[in-house]
Amino acid sequence: MPDLSPVSIARPTGTRVSRVLGIASLVGIVWLVVFGLFLSPNDATQKAGVRILYIHVPSAWLAYLAFIVTGISSAAYLFKRTRSLTWDRIAGASAEVGVLFMGVTLVSGSLWGRISWGIYWTWDSRLTTTAFLFVTYIGYLAVRGLGGTHQQRARRSAIIALLATLEVPLVHFSVKWWRPLHQQESVAEGKLNGLMLFTLFVGIIAFTLLYVWLVLHRQRVLAMEDALDDQGLDTALAERRAEGAQI
Amino acid sequence: MDLSPREAVPTAQGRKRKRPWLAISVLAVVFVAGGLMVAKFLTSAVDYYCNVDEIGTKSGCDVGRNIRIQGTVQAGSVEKASSGATSFIIEYHGVSMPVQVGSEPSGIFKECIPVVVRGRVAQDATGKVFEGDEVIVKHDNSYDAENKDRVEQANAEAAQCSQKG
Structure with missing residues (x-):
């Protein structure tokens, strides 16, 4: 289990575990580049355009995972027995990384759409709900920056995160509930096989390792920011007390 | 103090x-x-398109209305004029519809591939024609490695695509 405890300002965000994770994710990305660009075959219909799949699908899945982790961490903060600001910081860090992956999903999907569909964007159910999910979590991050105490920030953002998590199944099942331009599931229906499927799994593993590495570091940076805020507050209180003692 | x-x-x-x-x-x-x-x-329509066999029968898929229709491009039906105008026939569940668009479709457009065309159904003396403004290729969810050994088999399958509906 990686060390998720808050850090002191003097302590760096890296640990032995995070360094191993960082190296593993780097190796995974190199593997993804090798398999995605050189070893996996062209698709019979889409030719080389299919290679965007190895970025697009893993980034979408990781964005889902990140937002679900944000939801679970937020629930853990709201639950009295597990309430800790560490959960809030994990939620915030995971949402930030999720927004990053969702952005990659939208950009790669748009480029892929131009190659295969002939257009960059259209308002179908999958594309629209994905863009809406992206915008929702940008809003969540904005709410986190509204100020107040750490506890106020944690409480209001946790409630929003729980509501926003409901959008994840909406996006995922949009291709089943409505009639979209976007294709249906491929992996679950066995429509992707051999080296193409293996390359996709390499992408998912590489992106998962990268996600964990980014969240570990980011939540520790958030802990440092909170510690810095607390330290500033303590300094101010000490100065006021000193002034009071002089009167 | x-x-x-x-x-x-x-x-x-x-x-x-x-x-x-x-x-x-x-x-x-x-x-x-x-x-x-x-x-x-x-x-927009919550359902992105109407299938060819729903034109004139399903609510929202009416003649004369701006809609999107989906079907598979019939083999041997694609004709391109020197002006870039393209005509082809799309088919779904045994029902076909001639399509005319003013420009050459982009993406991976070809025969035997599912497409969504935005435009409207016009009725003339010869029957219904879909006057398209934009052609979008609708790639399905199956992926197959490009394999030269299977080209002949793929061509044979493609020749039969319009019969699948």
């Missing part, structure tokens, strides 16, 4: 106070963008 004003101490609250304006601005943009997306989604 010293009653002179105290100097501001760089506390947590002081540092955070600058952020709300940025956060409020982002939130305003998020609300506007989210609202526009919902409006765009609700004013």
